[in-house]
Amino acid sequence: MDEKEIGIYEDVLEFISLGLSHILKRIPDTSKSKVEEIRLRYGAPLNIYISNSDYFVTEEGRLTTEASQGRIVGKKDIMETFQLISNYSVYAFEEEMKNGFITLKGGHRVGLGGKVLYGVNGIETIKDISSLNIRIAREKRGVSEKLIKFITDGPNKVYNTLIVSPPQCGKTTMLRDLIRILSNGDRLLGLRGMKVGVIDERFELAGVYNGMPQFDIGMRTDVLAGCNKRDGTIMLIRAMSPDVIAMDEIGSIHDVEAIHEAIKAGIRILATIHGDDLDDLISKRSLKILLEEKVFKRYIFLDNSKGVGTVKDIIDGNTFKSIYK
Template identity: 45%
Template sequence: MINKSKNYDELLYSLPLTVRNIIIKLDDKLKESLEEIRLRIDKPLMIHVNNQEKFLSIDGKIVNSLKLAYIVTSEDCEKALQLISKSSIYAFENEIKNGYITLKGGYRVGICGKCVLENGSIKTIVNVSGFNYRIMRQCIGVSDEIMKYIIKYPNIVYNTLIISPPQCGKTTLLRDIARNISNGMADLDFNGENVSIIDERSEIAACFKGNPQNDVGYRTDVLDSCPKHIGILMMIRSMSPKVIITDEIGKIEDILAIHEALNAGVSIITTVHGKDIEDIMRKKHIDDMLNNREFDRYVILSRKLGAGTIDAILDKEFKAIFKGPYRKECSLL
């Protein structure tokens, strides 16, 4: 089963009945590889599995023809919204305006429809017409083999930038790095440090009602659904972290906040979308950080061996200190 230990029933029972019954009928091996379930009004029911999109029939079979695929109805989508919001849209309004709702167990449901604006900002989304159920899987130990390049006895944590195209496992790796820094690693004589996670899109810790659904370590504090530039400064002032972890930097506000953290002696581990050093050198604001050698390590990801493939690890002068491709199988939770 998908995430059996992570409240799989929460995922199943957030699906409208017809779709739920289709997913239940899937082959067990297919369920284990399931990444996304897509519902769009008057469109075929689709899943994303093994880096491919597939149509599903009413009897839970993969089909290649639109004529054989189950067509999602408006009633399906209405019921889906009721289920993921527990029939209380207002209670989830802050999440909905960001385009998603996080379920117990760390599953996240993206939604789209008509945006209602107030003073130039999104107040909520109505007439919801599409859902993307994202299947979260925590990979315990996926970062173990590379931690020796990120931490050093007795308590050094290198400023690290993970460079990755979409869907290559950067958040999964980042999450496990947080766990290892927080808990410590006896084999590296590293006792563990206080970690603060600013989880703007609730993807790293996957908090549900403030409680992380993922294991991010017992010395870790999480600021959920908070803009990165605000959260970084808040955590520095309030939680005395040794390390701040956040995902997908890019805005000038993010960069300025990171500078504040570095000036305060706090290590930063974060991510950016890109293929390699040359690619992110073309990104405004990021290029200055690279030119100023503000990061000590660069971890470059791809899908060469599947999601989570590490192509290389570079030092602050962009010299390779680890060459891949390398991918570690991990224990799924």
């Protein structure tokens, strides 16, 4: 398992300029398998995040918390890395750059910082790239298996479920794995495969690269990448007859409308949202409606108290009582 994780890290290094990737290749193997983010900022020391804590990387590939010892990232490093990331073809990533990031082969995402240029139709492009945030996507197959029995009722019925957690706690990973299991079905869990429609507004769930999902999201899954939730829901209902619609990061009033549309059509919803606990959800105006209408039957709360993706609690949406453990 570890070797595969190291392999993923080294694949990502292919997209980093030689000067930096030589250094990053030298960090200890035990750390390689846990790197979450590699951050390049013009004029600042090379910075990586491992298990939620940050380190600087020295010229010799040593990890340190001492900023002064870190290898300073230069303009050339950023430019070369950007060339590799965009495959020497900025024009091919025009649309993606408007969203502020580029998806790499393997589903990894690179966030861009720089000078944003506006055109007639909103953001046109980003120029003078000054920082790059390479987020290493790690597929965690099977992390949601233990949740299946809480959110399903019978072989092809799933409750409307909302996954709630603060950022960087594994919401999207959890949702992606749920999609995979529901879509493939699982004989051991007594689950028949369902048609799942995924609205992947931020290209995170399926990690589509060149039209091909980079993550295993199951064999009965249809993806609408880059589509907003309201349009996506209507498109899926009309054309794809899904049993379940999955969406990431709901929150706006339009998302609530989308969910209402889906429910009207008898489709089940899987969604995620930023938040800490139930009170936090109630304080969000749009979510309050959904809570009061008891749309969601299960709320799954995640945190990182015992590592990323720890299930804190599962709450029944009708009684608002915990059903976990």
